[in-house]
Amino acid sequence: MAAVAQQPIPSSTGSDGKAIVAFADSAFLPSPNSSSNIVPNSRAIAHLTRDVLQSVLILPASSNTPASSTPEPVANLKRKQPSGSNSNSLNTRFGSFPHSSLLIPAGSQVRSSSGAGFIHILRPTPELWTLSLPHRTQVVYTPDSSYILHRLRVRPGSRIIEAGAGSGSFTHASARAVYNGVHEKLPPVVSTGIETIDSATGSDAPSIETTSTQTGSEDLQGRVLSFEFHADRAAILRHELQQHGLHSVVTVTHRDVCASGFSLPDPSLNIGGNTHATAVFLDLPAPWLAIPNLNRANGSLSQTKAARICCFSPCLEQALRTIAVLREQGWVEEDLVEVAHKRLEVRRLGPGGKEIGTKSRAPGGDDELKSISVEDSVGRLKRQLWHRKAKQAKQRELMAKKRKLDAEGDGNLEDMGDDDSDVDMDGGEEDEAIEAAGEENGSGKLHLFHQGRVVVRTEPELKTHTSYLVFAVLPLPWTEQDEAAAKLKYPIPPRPAPQVNPRTGKDYTSGSKAPRLTADGKLSKNQEKKLRKAAEKAARLAEAEAKSSNGPEETGADA
Amino acid sequence: MEVIQPNDEVLIQLPSDTVKLVKVVPDSIIGLGKFGAFPANSLIGRPYYLTWTILDGDGFGLEPVSISEINGEKLATHNADGSAKSSKKSQKPSDSSTASGVDSPGLALEDTAIGVQVGEDGEDEEEDVELDAGVLQQELEKEQRLWEQQMKTNRDIRDDQTAQTMTWQEIEKLKKSGGTGSGKEIIARLLQSHAYIDKKTAFSLAKYTKRKTDKYLKRIRVVPADVPNFTNYQLTQKEPLKMLELRDEAMGLIISWADIRWGGRYLVIDDTGGLVVAAMAERMGLLAGEDARAPKKVSNARKRKREDNDDGKEEVEVSETGATEAKPADPVVAAAIQKETDEENMWASTMKRKSGYEQTQVPAANTITVLHTQDQPNLSLLRPFNFDTTNIINTTTHPLSSHLLSLSFLQLLSPESDPTLERPEPIPDAVLRTLKSVKRSNYHRKCRRQERVLNIVTSTRQGGFDGAIIATGMELSGVINTVAPLLKGSGQLVIFSPSVEPLSEVVDWCSTLRRNEYMRIKKEANAAIEEATNFDSNKPQTHVLDPDNTNPDIDAETIAILKELPKLPHHTPDVYFPIDPTNLLAPTIHTSRVRTFQALPGRTHPLMTSRGGSEGYVMHATKVFPILEGKVEARGKFGSRKKGSSAINTGVGKKENEKPKEVGRETTASVNGKKEDEMTIDEV
Missing domain, CATH: 3.40.50.150 (Vaccinia Virus protein VP39)
Known part of the structure; x- marks a missing residue:
């Protein structure tokens, strides 16, 4: 409205x-008629990564000396010069973006002038501004x-x-x-x-x-x-x-x-x-x-x-x-x-406790194979032992051969060395093959992003305390004169006679079940009927009791 | 003056720390169970946030309690110790620190904690500064010694029935005597006749006094039923599960991140019974004001308008307004009409008027569109805000009735299937005039409803929403696939969930690895289509009628309109890509929790207990448009993880040199670039 x-x-x-209301011309505030494009002379937010947002004041393409028209009031107050305020382009770690390339619908992905990197250009909100100011x-x-x-x-x-x-x-x-x-x-x-x-x-x-x-x-x-x-x-x-x-x-x-x-x-x-x-x-x-x-x-x-x-x-x-x-x-x-606030990180935890898509997969990193399950671990250790035994057996065999050869005289040592390395290689290859088979799904295709399970944890840098907030309300003043005037305007009825259920003796004067008066001071038809019936019943009861015995009269008294 | 008006819903804070929602009906009696009853008239016309004593005995009504009395009790709680009756204010601020330390060791702790110079001007601070460290140390030690010497403990207090010598019969007798004095007298007598009262520590005595005060003084405070107050009431006293245990701090985050502002257009899926809608409406100025106060039938307003127009067609509606309606009450309605017309001029509506019906247009701005799963939205919690949802289509002058638009998923996705969108069989005017008034008004109501819903469907399908809030237990993939395409670029999507798992799934659906793979597949698919059919993606697509239409004999005119509707972008979900991961930028999950403290001098600590249950999680993401042509990679220079300040503002040329070294270390994006080669394509 x-x-x-x-x-x-x-x-x-x-x-x-009429009170004329006009929309303010601001990127922070709504204006139903304007386009969703980023317009010159407005603030926009360049989204680089989740944590790195850069604000940019979009300059009109025509003016080449923009800084002169609206000079900064104070040259530099412990403050980074907002990037792009001196040139007609926004420079980020992902490349350079001429302002003319940013005059597009808000929310668009923009390629840098060199074509190598990209950013998203967003309409500012107070939240984004808070992160980039x-x-x-x-x-x-x-x-x-x-x-x-x-x-x-x-x-x-x-x-x-x-x-x-x-x-x-x-x-x-x-x-x-x-x-x-x-x-x-x-x-x-x-x-x-x-x-x-x-x-x-x-x-x-x-x-x-x-x-x-x-x-x-x-x-x-x-x-x-x-x-x-x-x-x-x-x-x-x-x-x-x-x-x-x-x-x-x-x-x-x-x-x-x-x-x-x-x-x-x-x-x-x-x-x-x-x-x-x-x-x-x-x-x-x-x-x-x-x-x-x-x-x-x-x-x-x-x-x-x-x-x-x-x-x-x-x-x-x-x-x-x-x-x-x-x-x-x-x-x-x-x-x-x-206020204790946390931001949560969502990751995928791959088999073996490794996060998928993080640097742990980088070449030269910690590439040691880890076991996925107990069975896997037992199996792997068994295989290793088997290989070692086989190797030892082979070595013993070779030694025996060697001794025999030594005894015979001339021997081929190089062949023996080759055999040795073959055994080692076999073991390693088998492990890798098993690992690969584990990661492959039914159709034989690999979707890393669908492996493992989703895990949630608190972000690494946590703000555990910002400030204490003290809230309070100052009510409107209310004097005795005000109270008297209000009493005059909305007269207070006398306390109604206690409404007691004649049978149970329960006082429901203030209870929710008590018959309520409607606005014009009358009971509704249903309520009237109920009351009448209750009264009749009580009267009958009292009569009956009075007739049968002249004993206790407690029930009749209330009616 | 902002005062309690007749028929307002208010919240009454009871001495038992509970809250009761009460409608202040004039001339009625408000009953508070064991705390007694009072006439509603003793609240009407009074401001909120005052404290009242419920009168007992002969008196009937409420008596205001002065604020200085209430706050005085709190300020003086530490003074309850018999030896230190002197109030803080009476002492000179300059010497109070030492003086009170000597007089009453109970005060010493408090003094060091908050300073006695409360409420005084800056003088004392200067003195504090002048004190050198040695003197300060001495002072502290002295106070500490005194504190330890005279520290009372509960070692001598035996916990039995005989401690309190006052009997309940005596208390009852005092109660019967009536008046506000009786409560105070009871408390005074109770304190007097307690056997161990002088053995109690100041803190324990304060607690005891407070307990008795709550019990015998019957003080209540009336607060307005606005969104935060009502949320707390619902959360602590009613059914928190019904509103997804949505706490204030989560609500604040939702409203902030969704960028709810006056003048915006928002989409909402609300399983909290309307609480989210209420909070949005409050932030859009749709809950305040004279119109929002008491429900008034809009037919009055219409009648008034008709008098100006004298339009023949309108005349039939006389019957509808009916004789039962009271006379258009007064200038308020007139003002409402005035406002409405103003507003129509102001926001030249984008919707075309299709026929003479009023109230069927959809405002172009400041609207809340509710998407619901059933025939009707469940917005029952809007009742305390004077908005009756049973008649959601424009029946009152309440701002919400024109600015709250509701449609079901069926009406949005397959409008031709919904019978409400079917135009009633047209009846010629001549025939119409002969009909009975009931039938006539029914006919007009149906026509109006059809127009209104059609307008809502059209405007919703055109999209361009500033933001969307989803608070539901529904499977989120389908909801996001429906809602995300309707958002404006850079529009905010905010999802609330009582548990984190549904949200973490959504974030995972948008993970970088998944997004890159999706982009690659999509590009290949697009290239294939373009090669094969010379497909023109720029041509605007229109709505394809639902083959599964449950309403086949819908009239041709409506069909024609529906066919012109824009086609909603469709994403076919599969197991790997439940939602289009390129639509949403940087989905982030937040959770926030407020910890309340007991704030009493010398006794400040977080509350011992608070509500458990769900933490409440808020996810927000930004709607973006990806570049579909060519390869896009996040390549760049990455400095240290600390704020990345050194990395910003470096030139392009410099960047090129350092690229090979840095790429692949920090960005997952470029890691994926390499990874892609190893992955085979999944046919979508």
Whole structure:
């Protein structure tokens, strides 16, 4: 449904006009009309191997001096120059790829200019970007960020505060999560690329928009309000987001939130006066200093919704201190957790415990034959013994012959040597033949990839600890006046008389089986019938008992 | 204000650490078993996440508990030791470290752990820094000594019935007296009359107090039934097997790796009863908002629209909306219509309107397409999100009812076999007008359904999905063969499985050795075909009708449409190649587990027990297009395994020199190149 539909806030835009929503022009975000091709001036990810991903900013074929149009804000900050930013081709270990050869449907395999190697060119996602981005600080990886965004209930249209933007990994993930179309006029984007179809619709949509969203407080657009206290990192992140077309969703502010708080990220930004966030992510060394700055009174948190927070700290002491402050500041549902994530490797384990398709099969490697089973081992040892015995017998025979020859005089020593080697060779060849027969299947064809069995193990390098996550919720304030007003609006009925089953004596006033009143205060027909019947039955019982004996009256009393 | 609305489904956290799903029907009574009952009206209009005390005795309803009281209890748990009644806040932060250490050794451990300067500004930190190492060491030792001296143990505590001198009759009497005070009084009396109370350690006392608080104070907290909360409820209280034991962390991974965003088109096979669909919908903005709150019949909206159009054809539907329907309630519906029209303008739908029926079009973006094995999808867990799946085809204004598209495997793969795709016998307008209203509306409903399903089938077969999520116990090869061709290039395929074996199989089906062999066979086969028949692979292929059609007398018009459908790429699975291994790039299995900690000062540790069962595994892979012409080999320069940083950015010329040395050491791909010669071809 339209972006408007996601906002529970009753908005004035619904009545007075249309809220125009346009798709952002970003490779990270969807645009239904654009082609699935990689387009110039967008980010793409070159997939080299599972672990080696290289990001590349595709440059338009026409411009030969691309770097001059959008200069890097800071020349070099402990950062690898993204490959290809200085030339019109992407250089990888698999060869060189001119950018013009990458303007193809995303997901295609591309051969290098020399034809020797290949890569896959992919559309960027926050996950792929996390794996390929230039590290400036410790990165929040996908297992953590996905869980955090899920727990913080970040949805299209949400506003999330992120403090300690760092390398921008979490920024990209949360930008995708809050994105619900672009609602307002944006500063013009530096674009030298080919005009796409939706850039035309995008250009006229915001012009109408500016008149309709002047009301200010009704900003419906999902936003990431990102704070970073390191000036250069903030500048680089801003630049990156501009390149990725996410600048309309993310606002990067250079500020120390511990000292200056979270309100008013950018006076020029028309987002209704203040941050009013519903979700907060703090990746700071001392989050407890920043938390007191988060409250409804100063406008940093949403006035109409519960606010959620996640603090990301590597040390337990930090986490505990954070929790103590959160409790003091009135946050509830505090939860301290740790995400343990593993990536699994799948291999095929061949007979003899060797992995198939790995370097153990490389020539000159460990080629010693191993036994496949107990029977095999016994058989092999038996054969070896047999050969040895045969050899010894033969040698004895030869020695005997030799002695005889010696005794006779002239002898042929070379022949004897040849015989010796023949025996050895025979044994070896037989073993290999058996081995080969074992690997061959019924039709006599060899499919290495289908041999052995599939095994799963944890990847060799394991991240055993990333950080402790502290979650908490700040409920909306609820005063006694509010409670009184709510009581007036939704009057509380008096406690109903206990409904006791006349036969069993069981009180089901609050039980699930108790007859429930419908909305208009009446019992349903079935329930009425049941009650009537029960009452009649009880009455009859009571009568009968009263008649038969004037004994115990417990059963009748309740009826 | 985000408050509890009438008829919302909410989760109530009970003192027993269990959760109950409750629908807040106005003027009804919510019963919580032994914890008592309260009127639903005392929840409506209140915000979530507040804590309430259920009133006993004369009072009826809920009384809010202030947050400072709840958190105060937690912050002061370590203070429960009788000697240290003074609260932390009352002490001066600067001298608190030593002062509290002397006053109450119980506090000492806590102080070193988290620091008493909680909530204060940076001053104290500076002081901490100023302390030199020697002083710090002394302080620590002093505290340690005090701690050891006065450390209480349970050696003198005898575990018997006589420890608590308060009788249950007394407790009952206090309970009867009613009011919120009674609970607190009981706890106070219990603590007083416990024989060993002053022998208990601070921690044990805190635990005891908490246990009694839970029992006698009857506090509840109301939380919204959103996807994470509902997942936890389902996982711990209901039938986890029904939802494949899908935990939050796995759900997070799925939603992230599948690249679920507002505006995307996604395909899903969901055996979790709709939980995955719910999580996707939440991330696509389809579960929030006024429309998603209470189900409203769309016929109201239609009626409203008709008033504008005054279209003759629509008139017949008056009967369908029926007299039973309440008057179009108000501006909300009107707003919904407004939104809908806006949206139609915005995303100029790719589907053509075939006749005058509304609500049969398929949105071009922000859709979830559910593929299911039965006639109807099992999405019963969408109920708490106010979406009734029994009427999945556009019956309410709920955003999902237009953006959730469902079709069965039969409808996708052999549409001509499905009777719902058969157009009902056309009835001329003149005849239609004479029919009874029930028959008339039935006819229109059938027509509308046929159109809708046909549109769904058409749009699905055109493919181009941004991602697909598979969470099923079905045999995966068939599912992947169906789903993978429908993905966009670079689209993500994510599979969830409660156990790792099915996923490891899939990864093995895409192993490098297998892929190379498959490519070789395919190339040879293609060359043979091209030589023989001059085959043009560029010509778009259309759907070939199912010879096994169970619905032979389907009308010609539908057949004509179906014949125009694009042909789905087909892979014939065999024992060696169950799926096309060239379609998927770098399938990777993840598993993630969250460990929860008890976070109390001085008593922090991971929880002693947590839910076992399935770990939950998530596999993701990227849809790619392979190069089919010529030989492609992964040849290159391979440096050390550490990050490969040195290897990147080297020039081509340099690479050529080093190639012979490096090839074959690290890449399995080039190893295979050599290996290929030894392998004979398997006829596919």
